[in-house]
Amino acid sequence: MKELDIGKVARWSGLPASTLRYYEEKGLIHSIGRNGLKRVFAESVLQRLSLIALGRTAGFSLDAIAEMLAAEGGPAIDREQLERKAEQLDHTIRRLSAIRDGLRHAALCPADNHLSCPTFQRLMSMASKQMGRKRSAAPERA
Amino acid sequence: MKELDIGKVARWSGLPASTLRYYEEKGLIHSIGRNGLKRVFAESVLQRLSLIALGRTAGFSLDAIAEMLAAEGGPAIDREQLERKAEQLDHTIRRLSAIRDGLRHAALCPADNHLSCPTFQRLMSMASKQMGRKRSAAPERA
DNA sequence: GCTTGACCTCAAGTCGACTTTAACTGGCAG
DNA sequence: CTGCCAGTTAAAGTCGACTTGAGGTCAAGC
Known part of the structure; x- marks a missing residue:
């Protein structure tokens, strides 16, 4: 070793x-x-x-x-917890994807104010879907 | 207003x-x-x-x-920078996806040590690909 | 007229994740 | 023996992102 x-x-x-x-x-x-x-x-x-x-x-x-x-x-992995975390990550991934698309769109779209561009707005609202971030997700300090 | x-x-x-x-x-x-x-x-x-x-x-x-x-x-958006950020996000997303799959696999796989499970290892090495510290994306931070 | 509640400012405190500093050890090179 | 180098410790410092606390303003309601 x-x-x-x-x-x-x-x-x-x-x-x-x-x-x-x-x-x-x-x-x-x-x-x-x-x-x-x-x-x-x-x-x-x-x-x-x-x-x-x-x-x-x-x-x-x-x-x-x-x-x-x-x-x-350890003796037993909490499979349920792992699945929960996986699902959390899944949400994060979806939101990040929307943001990425938003950025990419912003890089191409000629509109001078993206906040008023419908495509951008659609992507952002897709990314948002709940914005009060309080401690609830990743660690679950249990 | x-x-x-x-x-x-x-x-x-x-x-x-x-x-x-x-x-x-x-x-x-x-x-x-x-x-x-x-x-x-x-x-x-x-x-x-x-x-x-x-x-x-x-x-x-x-x-x-x-x-x-x-x-x-402002007058000009740095489109190149946006595209760079989009690309960064894309990498992050790919890595997170691998991690998610890894977690999900760990939740199902009967092997008692995931570090030795080939599937897990494959997913993790997919997720790694460079491990210098540089924060990138967080789920609902805890 | 006095209390209550929602707001204000400014300073200090907290938390996570490290980094820095100061003083020390132990091996090897010259 | 002397220096240097890579490592060690405990304690303090830093940074970002907030939160908390003390003390103050002001309109509304009893």
Whole structure:
């Protein structure tokens, strides 16, 4: 099993060492031991970091990601929760798609005020569909 | 032209008044005047707030949104920039889609460790494709 | 005339996610 | 032995996006 010091992990993951320490402190990753003072990581930490980066991209908080990663190894994954998150993501994707189309349209449409362009408006209203954002979606700190 | 006080804007937009004041301070919205001390908003501020919410969903910072909104009314929209943003969003969407599929697969797949499941791995590697930190899109942030 | 409620300002506080700083350790090169 | 380099810690600082708090204004209602 290949062992990496923090510098290698940093270089390969693209994350600064400080972030790796921070993630370890938060329990998102674990070092497999020490060599003197120095942390030693298993190669597999890179995959875990990928998953974390992915989760961040998807908009999850570090805490939410920690939960999911914990569930992942654990005795029972909450399949229902995963499906809920998948569905949430699905909504997000649809909204982002509408926004993307909106931007693209804005880049082409000659109307000088997009707010009054019907195509733009249609896309935006498609994207909106509920705009009071209170904590309700991603983490469900349960 | 209908005029709204901050309370109505708050109720209709779902945002607290403090946020509306903050947005005004940042130049994202404007009140059309004052009634005594009290801000008076045009009804159109609601649409603007929708766009702002949309932008937030798409992962843009308030500053970036302010820029885009400024460009919107201005003399020339940077079409190239819009197209770039659209393309960025497109990548994000693809990655989110892979993540969604990954989650959904994880919810169904009987393997007890998804990290070793080839289907899961394929989806995740599809989602990754570059993992340097750079925030992009968030679902209803938690 | 006094209270209540919705609004105001300005300053300070909070939260998440890091980054920076200062002081220290331990290995290896010259 | 001396320096340097990569690593270590704990604590403080930063940044974006708000929220909260203290203290004030004003119209309406009892």
